[in-house]
Amino acid sequence: MSITIEKVSYAHQKDARILEAVLVKWFQNPKELNLTSPNMPYPFRFKKWVSMNYSTQNIDSFVIKFDDWIVGIGNLKIMSEAKRAHAFHIFIDKKYRHQGLGEKIMNYLESLGKKEKMESITLWVMPKNEPAIKLYEKLGFIKKETSKQGSLFMEKPLV
Numbered sequence: 001m002s003i004t005i006e007k008v009s010y011a012h013q014k015d016a017r018i019l020e021a022v023l024v025k026w027f028q029n030p031k032e033l034n035l036t037s038p039n040m041p042y043p044f045r046f047k048k049w050v051s052m053n054y055s056t057q058n059i060d061s062f063v064i065k066f067d068d069w070i071v072g073i074g075n076l077k078i079m080s081e082a083k084r085a086h087a088f089h090i091f092i093d094k095k096y097r098h099q100g101l102g103e104k105i106m107n108y109l110e111s112l113g114k115k116e117k118m119e120s121i122t123l124w125v126m127p128k129n130e131p132a133i134k135l136y137e138k139l140g141f142i143k144k145e146t147s148k149q150g151s152l153f154m155e156k157p158l159v
Contacts, residue, residue, distance in 0.1 A: 010054040020046040071096040074105040085113030087123045124151045
């Protein structure tokens with residue numbers, strides 16, 4: 001059993017082709033898509049996903065692999081002016097949940113934020129995504145505010 005985390009890019013054709021195949025499969029279920037990206041309409045459209053979320057340059061995307069099979073994703077946007085890293089679109093394939101993979105990808109993203117000398121790491125999470133909220137609280141995230149759409153904003157100091 002080998003678990004690895006690798007950087008990928010939506011801008012690279014080979015990575016994008018693989019990501020599209022994985023994401024289309026994961027987001028066949030509208031609930032999974034809504035919990036991961038509430039602004040993304042169903043049915044899932046990869047090109048729309050990329051144009052809505054990954055058009056800026058300062059986003060790093062990562063996949064978590066289990067025996068060379070992609071089982072999760074995580075993304076990090078470094079916001080230098082605000083001195084914070086923002087994690088988003090954290091997702092673990094349903095078949096691989098409850099194995100510590102969500103914690104591994106979050107710890108990895110947090111370490112990148114620290115390496116960039118950010119003061120905190122933030123994320124938005126849907127209130128009905130109770131397993132994710134429990135994980136984030138276990139990792140030290142604190143609920144800060146609720147958006148007009150109902151999403152929870154959570155933050156963890158990195159210093």
